[in-house]
Amino acid sequence: MAKNNNNNIFKASWTYDEAPESIDHIQIKEQYDLYIDGKFTKPIKGKYFDTINPSNGEKIANIAEASSEDVDKAVKAARKAFKGWAALSGKERGKYIFRIARLIQERAREFAVIESLDGGKPIRESRDIDIPLAANHFFYYAGWADKLEYAFPNRDPKPLGVVGQIIPWNFPLLMAAWKLAPALATGNTVVLKPAETTSLTALKLAEIIHESGIPKGVVNIVTGAGETGASIVNHSDVNKIAFTGSTGVGKYIQKATAGTNKKLTLELGGKGANIIFEDASIDQAVEGIVNAIFFNQGHVCCAGSRLFIQESVADLVIEKLKRRMETLIVGNPLDKNTDIGAINSKKQLKTIENYIKIGINEGGEIYQPECKFPTQGNWCAPTLFLNVSQSHRIVQEEIFGPVLAVQTFRTIDEVIEKANNTPYGLSAGVWTEKGSKIFHLTQKLNAGVIWGNTFNKFDATSPFGGYKESGFGREGGLHGLKPYVKFE
Amino acid sequence: MSRLDINKTYKLYIGGKFPRTESGRYYTINNSDGSLIANMCLASRKDFRNAVVVARKAQNAWANASALNKGQILYRIAEILEGRKEQFITELIVQGETKKAAQKEVEAAIDRLVYYAGWSDKYPQFFSAVNPVSSSHFNFSTLEPVGVVSIITPEEQSLLGLVSVIAPAIVGGNTVVVLASESKPLTAISFAEVLNSSDVPGGVVNILTGNKTELISHMASHMDVNAIVYCGKDENALKEISELASNNVKRTIFYKKSDWENNLCESPYFIEKTQEVKTTWHPTEI
Numbered sequence: 001m002a003k004n005n006n007n008n009i010f011k012a013s014w015t016y017d018e019a020p021e022s023i024d025h026i027q028i029k030e031q032y033d034l035y036i037d038g039k040f041t042k043p044i045k046g047k048y049f050d051t052i053n054p055s056n057g058e059k060i061a062n063i064a065e066a067s068s069e070d071v072d073k074a075v076k077a078a079r080k081a082f083k084g085w086a087a088l089s090g091k092e093r094g095k096y097i098f099r100i101a102r103l104i105q106e107r108a109r110e111f112a113v114i115e116s117l118d119g120g121k122p123i124r125e126s127r128d129i130d131i132p133l134a135a136n137h138f139f140y141y142a143g144w145a146d147k148l149e150y151a152f153p154n155r156d157p158k159p160l161g162v163v164g165q166i167i168p169w170n171f172p173l174l175m176a177a178w179k180l181a182p183a184l185a186t187g188n189t190v191v192l193k194p195a196e197t198t199s200l201t202a203l204k205l206a207e208i209i210h211e212s213g214i215p216k217g218v219v220n221i222v223t224g225a226g227e228t229g230a231s232i233v234n235h236s237d238v239n240k241i242a243f244t245g246s247t248g249v250g251k252y253i254q255k256a257t258a259g260t261n262k263k264l265t266l267e268l269g270g271k272g273a274n275i276i277f278e279d280a281s282i283d284q285a286v287e288g289i290v291n292a293i294f295f296n297q298g299h300v301c302c303a304g305s306r307l308f309i310q311e312s313v314a315d316l317v318i319e320k321l322k323r324r325m326e327t328l329i330v331g332n333p334l335d336k337n338t339d340i341g342a343i344n345s346k347k348q349l350k351t352i353e354n355y356i357k358i359g360i361n362e363g364g365e366i367y368q369p370e371c372k373f374p375t376q377g378n379w380c381a382p383t384l385f386l387n388v389s390q391s392h393r394i395v396q397e398e399i400f401g402p403v404l405a406v407q408t409f410r411t412i413d414e415v416i417e418k419a420n421n422t423p424y425g426l427s428a429g430v431w432t433e434k435g436s437k438i439f440h441l442t443q444k445l446n447a448g449v450i451w452g453n454t455f456n457k458f459d460a461t462s463p464f465g466g467y468k469e470s471g472f473g474r475e476g477g478l479h480g481l482k483p484y485v486k487f488e
Numbered sequence: 489m490s491r492l493d494i495n496k497t498y499k500l501y502i503g504g505k506f507p508r509t510e511s512g513r514y515y516t517i518n519n520s521d522g523s524l525i526a527n528m529c530l531a532s533r534k535d536f537r538n539a540v541v542v543a544r545k546a547q548n549a550w551a552n553a554s555a556l557n558k559g560q561i562l563y564r565i566a567e568i569l570e571g572r573k574e575q576f577i578t579e580l581i582v583q584g585e586t587k588k589a590a591q592k593e594v595e596a597a598i599d600r601l602v603y604y605a606g607w608s609d610k611y612p613q614f615f616s617a618v619n620p621v622s623s624s625h626f627n628f629s630t631l632e633p634v635g636v637v638s639i640i641t642p643e644e645q646s647l648l649g650l651v652s653v654i655a656p657a658i659v660g661g662n663t664v665v666v667l668a669s670e671s672k673p674l675t676a677i678s679f680a681e682v683l684n685s686s687d688v689p690g691g692v693v694n695i696l697t698g699n700k701t702e703l704i705s706h707m708a709s710h711m712d713v714n715a716i717v718y719c720g721k722d723e724n725a726l727k728e729i730s731e732l733a734s735n736n737v738k739r740t741i742f743y744k745k746s747d748w749e750n751n752l753c754e755s756p757y758f759i760e761k762t763q764e765v766k767t768t769w770h771p772t773e774i
Binding site: 136153154155247250251252254255257258259266268423438442447448449450451452453454457459461462463464465467468469470471472474477478479487 | 614617619620621622623625627629634714723726727728729730731733734735736737739755757764765766767768769770771
């Protein structure tokens, strides 16, 4: 692959000693069963699959594969638990959820290490972002449980019933929290399926949920791949499906639930525009570009994967960006110096590498800093594509990896047009020091989350979700309650 | 005394104009004795697609009109409708309503327009939030229109039902392509004449008459429509719409009500159904 070595001088100027996070204090069992009706239960068909450490290819544990019979058991347990849970006073429901938040905080370091081991993300991110945000999410929604009538004035919100929740592998524990916390606060019971490559923290969460003393059957966690998910989606006694994942699967679920009375929320793919104006604070913007696309190896639905630079500063920004990329450390997710960890799975690495090939074949000019990868595991260098245009596949399609497509623009209207010219509408970023320009852009961009002079920020109080083919429904904040209630 | 009535030619309403269907097709609306009331345009897929094009073109400017302005325009629709009350009552009677029911329906429709006119500059405050995030950022969530909306209006209460689903969509800055009641389409087209003289920009509301079974699939599958509203209880239609809507992750909004007069049929929550929540972040640290 083409390499550009002009900036190697920056890489050579300093080195870091290894700073690995200790894994002594974590507890991982050899085998994990399903969590159904308050018990850890063996799968009916007795099948298990391996969960793999993506940074060295080694097996971490056996994970139970839930069949449709197991899913049925879980749904029945959730149905049985629903009446009592919904009838419980909001105050009491809230207390269980507060407990879960606290228990996560107490074991935060263990969760962070397991998240990085199982998923490949840098320990700095799991420690400072994923785990604390997950705890905050439970803490935030716990407080809503006895205040729901204030969230919907003139309405009488009621829970939906049994909720099926299917989550992705990019933020395993955090997505579980985003799904569970509002569903429980509003009085629903849940069957949740984590992604097959990242089941561990969801199963550790099951332990915590068990310790919280929450009534049995209120939360059920079933592990498995797409078929397990399909069993949840197609189960006739599920009242709602909440899905986070690819737009392709989201469309399939929307179709599969047609003609049923299942409610649906979808948080799907994206191709976020990150727009740099000539009057931006350029150094800050360069940091923002790096955070927008290389955070979590680019496995982020709201990643800023399309960069638009105003022509007058394009050369400068690209030069600075290349220099900054030279300093990014790709490697051991458990090392506290690591900026870019392991690609989550072999399959995803193949997808990303295929897109890089497509980009080259379509005439894009590739730039990758020289990276020393560990000998084992799934790795991808941070990647830029210059000389691409709107019609290129790497500009249109979600890659879900550390690959940035760079375009330039001259006028505001032009960049708005280009930024909005995508079927997605999840996120966008704008960099300028001019206030009116920020607001003009944030109003005109068709996306559910807009970052002005920042990128990839998340908070339990902040609603998150997409326009257009990036899905519907919001998670986080007051608006995140609505997908889990009905009005009679 | 023998004066021959002048019968109205009912056409479609697309982009602020009243074209005939491009297909040249028609269907008849008859009295109970079988005599002709009117030949209605049997709108085609092409008519629908043309309407989506003008609705998309009009959407940005309509969404950017000030809340006050949109409120005044909705109020203006109510004013004009009030002035033509007798015409609408007569038309509803021709479509089979009793005089009393017809009068009640027209008055309720007028009042509903006034109701939503008043919400125009208030619902954003009701649904928006400043979010107390833990980091040093100013973070707020506001509503934005979903865009272009297809609407299949209720078969009964052909005027009140139509107004009850159009008003909350357009007051929120959406533009709409509407399929009128198939069996009672007269008032929908007369309502288009009201819209046309009420400062509603062309393309904001487009009204078609035609066959539901034929048009629903196009209204649900069109890739440049962002949401679809369906009023009715036909389970096959509900399923078909949801399936086709998945092509572009269209938002689906279903109303199974049979009485639109009830006060429960008006609330800001109806506006919210065709809105998106946008959250904006900006640092507060210097």
